[in-house]
Amino acid sequence: MMNMFTWISLYTKPEKSDIPNHRESFYLKKIQTEHPESITELALFFIAGSMIVSEEMMISLPVRNEESKALIHEEMAVHFEDVKLVYRDDQLTNINMRLPKVKSKELFNCSVSDIKEMMFDLYRTNEMNNWTTPHRRSFSHYRILNRELEILEVPNTDKLRKYIVEEYFRYNESLCLIPSGWNFKENLKSSLVLRFLSSFVPLINIGVDNVRNDVAFLELSYGFWE
Numbered sequence: 001m002m003n004m005f006t007w008i009s010l011y012t013k014p015e016k017s018d019i020p021n022h023r024e025s026f027y028l029k030k031i032q033t034e035h036p037e038s039i040t041e042l043a044l045f046f047i048a049g050s051m052i053v054s055e056e057m058m059i060s061l062p063v064r065n066e067e068s069k070a071l072i073h074e075e076m077a078v079h080f081e082d083v084k085l086v087y088r089d090d091q092l093t094n095i096n097m098r099l100p101k102v103k104s105k106e107l108f109n110c111s112v113s114d115i116k117e118m119m120f121d122l123y124r125t126n127e128m129n130n131w132t133t134p135h136r137r138s139f140s141h142y143r144i145l146n147r148e149l150e151i152l153e154v155p156n157t158d159k160l161r162k163y164i165v166e167e168y169f170r171y172n173e174s175l176c177l178i179p180s181g182w183n184f185k186e187n188l189k190s191s192l193v194l195r196f197l198s199s200f201v202p203l204i205n206i207g208v209d210n211v212r213n214d215v216a217f218l219e220l221s222y223g224f225w226e
Helices: 041-052 067-073 102-110 114-122 158-167 186-190 192-195
Strands: 008-011 026-031 060-061 080-088 091-100 139-142 173-175 203-209 215-221
Touching: 041 060, 041 067, 041 091, 041 102, 041 114, 041 158, 067 091, 091 102, 114 192, 186 192, 192 215
Parallel strands: none
Antiparallel strands: 008 139, 026 080, 060 091, 080 091, 139 203, 173 215, 203 215
């Protein structure tokens, strides 16, 4: 990859060798949800892909405890027609959501939250190129240098920041986002999403498709790849 900018550094992502041998039991349980009355910033962030890119997009969030289960159910699952609880070895591990409700689409479209504008920056097109490609993909990995970005403070995002930190970073897990329409160019430095995330995410890594020169994914973490 020839493109190098002052706000990123090239790095080699280590291979993961800890492949579990245990074969888990696995099953899904479909549930019904209440009628949505409002939409929060937390919901706007996580369900935006279903609203902007494709209604078929699957949103899967981890369930760590009863508190996170209730939060997902009350603020996010309530916006979807197809909601399934994911059990592994009889333990609830995730909640899968797809097919946004008509009312939820209305709430999303009517929202004036700054988060909504930011999510339209993450999903710049409704094309699914990052999910299906005609070629075998190879990536160059870059690390965002947070200090080189102009930090963007977004109002009413304390709960969102806390959720990402406590539900992902606290468990040494990364949160992966799949942008659309992100060409790997210097102007990505001005991305609303990157500027917001750099205000509280210690480590932001991006994967760039070596054939198409577009950003295929963002990985947010606390820094356990260091």
